[in-house]
Amino acid sequence: MTTLRPFSRRAHGFGQQPISELMRMALAQTELISLAAGFVDQATLPVEETQQALAAVFADATRGRAALQYGTNAGYLPLREAVLARLIAADGEYAGTRPHVDQVILTAGSNQMLHLVGEALLDPGDIVLCAAPTYFVFIGLLAGLSxxxxxxxxxxxxxxxxxxxxTLERLKRSGERERVKAIYTTSYFENPSTVTLSRERRRQVVEIAKRHSADGHLYVIDDSAYRELRYSGPDLPSMRAFDETGETVIVAETFSKSFSPGIRVGWGVLPPELVGPLSGLKTSIDFGSPHLNQQLMSAVFEKGLFEPHLQVLRESYQAKMNAMLAALDDFMADVPGVRWQRPTGGLYVWLELPEGLDAGPGGRLIEHALAEGVLYVPGEYCYPGEGERARKDRIRLSFGVQSAENIRRGIEALARAVRQLL
Ligand SMILES: Cc1ncc(COP(=O)(O)O)c(C=O)c1O
Incomplete structure (x- = not known):
């Protein structure tokens, strides 16, 4: 007889995430070319750079021992200073005051930062306005927090x-405005749509959040996970640069895409009044993310290893992106109703399929695509449960993991699957 387990409501809320289903499909068919996973390229992971940085940490026994000891809740100060200096240099002009290092907290990947922000801001039933489509793991995170x-x-x-x-006015009319706590956007090469929030819109979104804060404070979460993966065109300032009072924008960043996700160092730059609550939550979880990893990343900067590696990454990903775009041009350009944007950064291409074609998890395209040996992320996963209508005829393709040859074969297979349904 099975007994009911006393799991918390929250554990039920987190339940099965779409990512598990995709991983199951990929593992069940080993020959599959997965254009689904948002993983980074195995071939360009920085083995030598990491060896050098670790050697620097352990070259001095005192530093080595310190790195093997607990760190601080907010994280290793020199690394916090380094990431902040980098942000400020990249942003250029600030509309108001620049962020201070006390507002920088290091986490185990930026997902932990997003999670802590969610925990700090949201009660069950609270609302976050998200771009539609958006990062589907963040949608799962919100669901887990009810x-x-x-x-x-x-x-x-x-x-x-x-x-x-x-949307804000509609929620005000329906009496739900005070439940809205934040606006979430991946402002560089959005996962999955690949679009970048323009400079003018960065300013406008921050301005709207501030204006509507009269009805209850509204934060803007600027998830900048892909900022460093730009392959052409000039960089844009983070949304924090448009936040005159520094009270609105939360920047979440990570080394997962720009160096290594296995090292798992991310960070947030927070409005001052959020530092206390978020630090308190973090203390109750781990009183500091892995210190050795933070020391390691700090040594990467000290030894000047970061920028050259980034250059290697950008070139490698750009070549893969071009391979995907060329394959799409060759195999998909003449399929009626199929369209895509040409990204200038990130790891993805967002494909619009003929109107009404069901590319969702239970739909016909995924069956045909799997039979042809290719996997994608159903776009449907990436739409918030409310607001803008979810599209089943969109898919996300990642060029991060596969080789250029496999990307080409994968797109050719996908084109066959799509044509079978027309
Ligand atoms: C938009 C976005 N934000 C955040 C993350 C999280 O990265 P990490 O937790 O590895 O820093 C990802 C990872 O794919 C992402 O795509």
Whole structure:
């Protein structure tokens, strides 16, 4: 007889995430070319750089011992200073005051930062406005906190300010405005849509959040996970640069894409009043993310290993992106109703399929694609449960993991699967 296990409501809320289903499919068919996983390229992971940085940490026994000891809750100060200096240098001009190092907290990947921010801001039933589509792990995170994700329409320049404004007004009319705590956007090469929030829209979104804060404080979460993976065009300032009072924008960043996800160091730059609550939550979890990993990343900067590696990464990913775009041009360009944007960074291509074609997890395309030996992320996973309508006829393709040859074979297989359904 099975007895009911006394799991918390929260554990039920987190339940099965779409990512597990995709991983199951990929593992069940080993020959499969997976264009699904958002993993980074195995071939360019920085083995030698990591060896050198670790050697630097352990070259001095005192430093080595310190690195093997507990660190601080906020993380290793020299690394916090390094990431902040990098942010400030990249952002250039700030509308108001620059962030201070006390506002920087290191976490185990930026997912931990997003999670802590969720925990610090959201009670069950609270709302986060998200670009539609958005990072599906974040949608799962909100569901786990029993919070609501409401989708806001995007176009080629990212979240549409008028749509954001309308959504806030609609929620005000329905008496739900005070439940809205934050606006979430991956402002560089959005996962999955690949669009980058334009400079003007960065300013507008921050301005809308500030204006609507009269009805209850609204934060903007600027998830900058892909900022470093730009392959062409000039960098844009983070949304923090447009936050005159520094009270609105939370920046979440990570070394997962720009160096190594296995090292698992991410960070947040927080408005001052959020530092206390978030630090308290973090103390109750781990009183500091792995110290050795932070020392290691700090040594990567000290030894000047970061920038050259980033250059290698950018070149390698750009070549893979071009391989995917060329394969799409060759195999998909003449399929009616199929369209894609040409990204300038990130790890993905977002494919629009013929209107109404069901590419969802239970749909026909995934069956045909698996039979042809290729896997993608159903776009449907990436839409918040409310607001902008979810599209089943969109898919996310990643060029991060596979070789250029496999990317080409994968796109050819996908094109066969799509044509079978037309
Ligand atoms: C948009 C976005 N944010 C955050 C993350 C989390 O990265 P990590 O927790 O490894 O720092 C990812 C990873 O794929 C991502 O795509």
């Amino acid at each position: 919070a609501r994700a409401v989708g806001v329409a995007i176009d080629g320049d990212g979240m549409i300010p008028e749509a954001l404004q309308e």
